[in-house]
Amino acid sequence: MATHAGSEGTVKVGSDAIAEIRSFSIEETADTLEDTSMGDAARTYKPSLTSFSGSVDVFWDETDSAGQGALTIGAEVTLNLYPEGDTAGDTYLSGAAIVTGRSVSSSFDGLVEMSISVQGNGALTQTTV
Numbered sequence: 001m002a003t004h005a006g007s008e009g010t011v012k013v014g015s016d017a018i019a020e021i022r023s024f025s026i027e028e029t030a031d032t033l034e035d036t037s038m039g040d041a042a043r044t045y046k047p048s049l050t051s052f053s054g055s056v057d058v059f060w061d062e063t064d065s066a067g068q069g070a071l072t073i074g075a076e077v078t079l080n081l082y083p084e085g086d087t088a089g090d091t092y093l094s095g096a097a098i099v100t101g102r103s104v105s106s107s108f109d110g111l112v113e114m115s116i117s118v119q120g121n122g123a124l125t126q127t128t129v
Contacts, residue, residue, distance in 0.1 A: 004084040011056050012080040018067035020059035022113065026081055026093060028052045028124055052095060052120035054081070060104060060112040071116045075099045079118060088129055095124040 011018045031048040061068055070077060077099065082092040101117035
């Protein structure tokens with residue numbers, strides 16, 4: 001069984017790595033359609049449409065124009081998420097996404113951080129580098 005340290009991961013906008021990543025998450029969901037009919041003893045369902053959403057948390061870097069700078073509100077991007085790194089043979093997730101939110105936070109005793117929220121626009125695929 002293979003396990004990986006979170007520090008191995010990276011996220012790219014297209015082929016451009018996002019700088020200063022702290023963490024990222026992705027959630028896939030599937031809708032269901034009920035097909036229970038009269039006389040059935042239990043509810044039954046069929047799979048339906050799928051979707052994904054996620055977030056990327058970073059230390060804010062205003063010089064990262066191709067990574068963080070490309071993730072403006074409303075931007076349509078291709079996100080590539082590499083949980084185990086981006087070397088040959090590594091598995092990654094890829095999909096078109098729309099940036100739906102950005103939140104910047106700062107405190108006197110910490111670094112400036114930004115959280116970027118995305119909504120998938122189509123299917124999320126899993127493949128290898």
